[in-house]
Amino acid sequence: MSGSALAVVLVIGGVVVAGVAWGIIALVRRQQYIKSLRERGWTFVNSPDFGAVARLTNPPFGLGFRRDPDDQISGRTASGRPFQVIEYKSERWKGWVAMVSLSRRLPELWVTGGETQVRYGVEATMVPPPPALGPGWQVGTLDPAYAAELLTPQVCNQLNGLAGGTTGLNLGIDADQLTVLDPPRKEVDQLGPWLEQLAAVADAIDATPLDHRVQPEQQPRFSFYHHPDWYWVDVDDSLLQGTPVSRSGHNHRTADVIRGRDGDGPPFVALTHHWQTTRTETSTDSEGRTTTRTVTENHSEAILGFQLPVRMPELTVAGRSFGRGISFESERFNDQFKVTSPSTKFAYDVIHPRQMEYLMATSPAPFRIADDWVWFSPGQHHETVIAHSSRFLREFLAGVPRFVWRDLGLADSPYPPLDAVTAPGGR
Incomplete structure (x- = not known):
């Protein structure tokens, strides 16, 4: 062994010995500390x-x-x-x-x-x-x-x-x-x-x-700051059957599932959906030999949905994209949002002038009303995103006119306008 190689070995050995010695000292100190506590x-x-x-x-x-x-x-x-x-x-x-x-x-x-x-x-x-x-x-x-x-x-x-x-x-x-x-x-x-x-x-x-x-007693559980009615579920793969998740690929699973509601707003479920896709790649080298390998890719998406007390006609509100949706009287609104629905009347009833002003002021994540659910496309699974969408939707629903709720079979609006906020109102 050359002198330089021996020197490297000695240095490495010294570092290892010093690390072991320091680990022993730290362990002894920790045990002494725990003993003094007890x-x-x-x-x-x-x-x-x-x-x-x-x-x-x-x-x-x-x-x-x-x-x-x-x-x-x-x-x-x-x-x-x-x-x-x-x-x-x-x-x-x-x-x-x-x-x-x-x-x-x-x-x-x-x-x-x-x-x-x-x-x-x-x-x-x-x-x-x-x-x-x-x-x-x-x-x-x-x-x-x-x-x-x-x-x-x-x-x-x-x-x-x-x-x-x-x-x-x-x-x-x-x-x-x-x-x-x-x-x-x-x-x-x-x-x-x-x-x-x-x-x-x-x-x-x-x-x-x-x-x-004195504040009321709260159930000790994985809850969230300023959201006493939110709670952690973690995993609930049964939700994959009823939520609008991507159906491609395999190994579908849920993570970070949260359920809850804010005040008298609609209850929600929020989660991250994970899945995998697999593809086969074939390549040929310079000598004409062919090799095949399997490539697995991981995917995830944030899911956020709020359950309504009654089924509603389908309605989608999203940012401007290719093509035009239903045209409203405000060109500024038409330039900012694309609204689609199989029922133009329902869209006009719900997206009235005050509602347009509210949408332009809040710029919510894209959302879609489907039966008795409102599904958002939040982009990420995060408490602040959930809270923002919850506040937005509660005020948006307060702006749905009373006659719309009555036409849907309810005696009155289940979401009266909130005090101390500028809500779209109802009529």
Whole structure:
């Protein structure tokens, strides 16, 4: 063996030995850490199931289709308040979250400070922090009056104490859990006192007169932020029989199936459809020898459908493409949309001037009414796409005139115009 080759072997061997040594050190440290947790009377679970976070729906929870809890530390504080510190990974976030239990289920509230960013996905109005909280803080809420009731001087004092003289704190209320991102979990001697301070914040919140703010109990399941009636199914291949999926190829299957509804809107089903196609390719080399190989390709499509309370004539609304659809009185609308239907009268009844204005203002994904379903072509399977289509369709259906619903056999419109939004209206 040459000198250079021997040197390479020695370098590689040294790297391998160093890697093994570092792995052993990391394993020993991990075991010592777990031992120190258990010596405090806490429980450590290496791979908790989804039930550990199933009741949590506010960010970082409640977002995405991939949600994986990992190392979990749980126990009780000195006052007997349950807590857990858990590693959590989703499609949009990875890190550690600490939480202690509150005595009541309360609306969401966010308190962040310093250079700490508001959590990804949070939908809240930022309001001025109370004077007792001090400068450098941000408060997010859906109801400013609720934030004023909760952030009493006592609660603010405890928050300042938890921050430890800085405002690098990211805290939120998720029903009956007080959650904080990035707790000091690496050193058990720091984590214990810090959890006691977090429990003191919870004590102060529990002491506020907020019984009139208590939220209803929700079923612990894979649910979605701000969509309490959505739920995760994951796989339901029976849906392939009744949905407008591509029928070509083989190995058809569903994934990421979601069912639900928003308020009094129509119920929906959303999923990703996967399938494969196979073809044979034949080639001839320079010597005239022929070879054949089989090529398998993977395909997927997003499916989103909303079920109506009654069968309706077919109607398709899509962007402009080759050819013209039914002509409406607005050339601007005709330039933007192509509407087709075997019943021109039905199309004119449903796509009236207010409906045209609404369609041009919202630019929905292409959709088709077929019997008692409305099928969208969303392009991707994502919560925001589902939510946008759900809101659009609810207002679109509110704009269908009452006489149309009556002609279809209903006593009145099942979707009255929504308040606080500009809906197409009805007549």
